[in-house]
Amino acid sequence: MTACGKATPLETAALRPCVGCGLVLRETGGTPPPELSASAACFDRYGELLSRSYSLETYRPVH
Numbered sequence: 001m002t003a004c005g006k007a008t009p010l011e012t013a014a015l016r017p018c019v020g021c022g023l024v025l026r027e028t029g030g031t032p033p034p035e036l037s038a039s040a041a042c043f044d045r046y047g048e049l050l051s052r053s054y055s056l057e058t059y060r061p062v063h
């Protein structure tokens with residue numbers, strides 16, 4: 001929500017379940033994986049998680 005009380009575009013985006021795992025997220029307008037095994041929003045979360053995981057020195061042994 002903005003300071004003036006209006007909903008942002010992300011807040012008004014439709015909720016959709018991921019075709020791969022069923023997680024319900026708001027559409028991001030992003031790009032789904034090429035094999036279409038997940039929603040774009042879920043694929044975005046996956047990328048964020050991967051990025052965080054690789055940036056933590058303590059997680060290096062698991063990669």
Ligand SMILES: [Zn+2]
Binds near residue numbers: 023038042
């Ligand atoms: Zn998913």
